[in-house]
Amino acid sequence: MKEIICLGIEATAHTFGVGIVTNEKKILADVRDMYTTEQGGIIPNEAARHHEQLKEHILEKALEEAKLKIEEIDCIAFSQGPGLPPTLHVGKNFARELALNYNKPLLGVNHLCGHLEEGKFFTAAKDPVYVFVSGANTQIIAYEGGKYRVFGEALSVGLGNALDKFGRAVGLGFPAGPKIEALAKKGKYVAIPYVVKGMDVEFSGIVTHCEQLFKKGVAVEDLCYSLQETGFAMLLEVTERALAHTGKKEALLIGGVAANQRFIEMLQIMCKERGVKAYACPLKYSGDNGVQIAITGLLQFTTKTNMFTTEKEIQQAAIDPTWRIEDVAVPWMH
Ligand code: AMP
Ligand code: MG
Numbered sequence: 001m002k003e004i005i006c007l008g009i010e011a012t013a014h015t016f017g018v019g020i021v022t023n024e025k026k027i028l029a030d031v032r033d034m035y036t037t038e039q040g041g042i043i044p045n046e047a048a049r050h051h052e053q054l055k056e057h058i059l060e061k062a063l064e065e066a067k068l069k070i071e072e073i074d075c076i077a078f079s080q081g082p083g084l085p086p087t088l089h090v091g092k093n094f095a096r097e098l099a100l101n102y103n104k105p106l107l108g109v110n111h112l113c114g115h116l117e118e119g120k121f122f123t124a125a126k127d128p129v130y131v132f133v134s135g136a137n138t139q140i141i142a143y144e145g146g147k148y149r150v151f152g153e154a155l156s157v158g159l160g161n162a163l164d165k166f167g168r169a170v171g172l173g174f175p176a177g178p179k180i181e182a183l184a185k186k187g188k189y190v191a192i193p194y195v196v197k198g199m200d201v202e203f204s205g206i207v208t209h210c211e212q213l214f215k216k217g218v219a220v221e222d223l224c225y226s227l228q229e230t231g232f233a234m235l236l237e238v239t240e241r242a243l244a245h246t247g248k249k250e251a252l253l254i255g256g257v258a259a260n261q262r263f264i265e266m267l268q269i270m271c272k273e274r275g276v277k278a279y280a281c282p283l284k285y286s287g288d289n290g291v292q293i294a295i296t297g298l299l300q301f302t303t304k305t306n307m308f309t310t311e312k313e314i315q316q317a318a319i320d321p322t323w324r325i326e327d328v329a330v331p332w333m334h
Contacts, residue, residue: 019062
């Protein structure tokens with residue numbers, strides 16, 4: 001079979017990334033740049049401006065890294081949603097322009113699906129319960145009955161955003177996750193709420209509570225430690241029930257928060273006790289990147305899923321900022 005090369009563009013939030021991957025699982029390029037702020041928080045229009053300014057440069061660098069001309073790429077994939085509309089537009093417009101100018105098929109990739117497929121690409125996991133914990137999204141997902149289904153999720157903010165929100169309140173900058181992880185190493189437990197409702201979790205009240213304790217003079221290290229231990233334990237409680245319900249034998253941690261070593265350790269302990277294999281997406285690929293979009297783009301290209309080929313189709317390809325994982329067609333899983 002001829003080698004198929006896919007170029008993936010990620011632009012759902014803070015990161016603009018271009019990844020180039022082949023159907024023989026070779027990663028030819030992975031170039032990305034993340035919008036960061038000193039004060040914390042993403043301002044969607046500013047992130048979009050960041051992506052707009054860097055997109056050409058990132059594409060050029062990716063092609064250079066892959067030693068390819070754009071003409072040699074077989075298909076272009078872009079993150080179609082969910083995400084922030086202003087940044088999604090930048091990625092979609094850029095991808096559409098490339099598809100039209102170079103006469104390539106265009107694939108609209110669900111960003112969450114990108115994380116799930118990438119997690120399997122980089123680990124031995126085949127059909128796991130996915131513990132998907134990123135900035136905006138926190139969901140426990142598994143493939144059942146022909147689609148990915150959400151078994152439990154964060155009711156308001158995702159855990160990553162909750163950590164960032166707390167970080168902003170105590171002056172840690174954005175993203176706060178890695179700083180909270182470092183500070184937590186020096187912290188001890190203080191009592192904070194633990195909120196699991198059925199299969200769902202709720203972080204916003206916990207963050208508010210931690211912010212109040214901070215104002216009362218509780219050490220930031222102790223709050224970081226307690227926030228991590230509590231947030232991770234809540235998610236693992238739900239994960240354990242999803243494992244029991246589905247009977248699956250693997251758990252896979254993915255998303256930006258999967259970079260957290262303490263989280264991985266806690267997952268491993270829970271899985272060991274249940275006789276389940278624990279996997280985590282490698283640190284380098286746990287955050288948003290173009291490679292995850294290219295990996296999923298290839299699966300879609302070979303199954304002709306959500307693929308736009310005619311000029312009219314490509315021109316009409318639109319973003320879907322609230323696209324849920326249950327609504328994604330995944331014929332390669334059947
Ligand atoms: P994503 O949206 O998947 O790119 O994930 C970004 C989120 O991951 C942000 O909210 C970060 O604060 C969070 N994050 C990154 N590294 C860590 C870490 N080491 N521990 C906890 N959270 C992290
Ligand atoms: Mg993400």
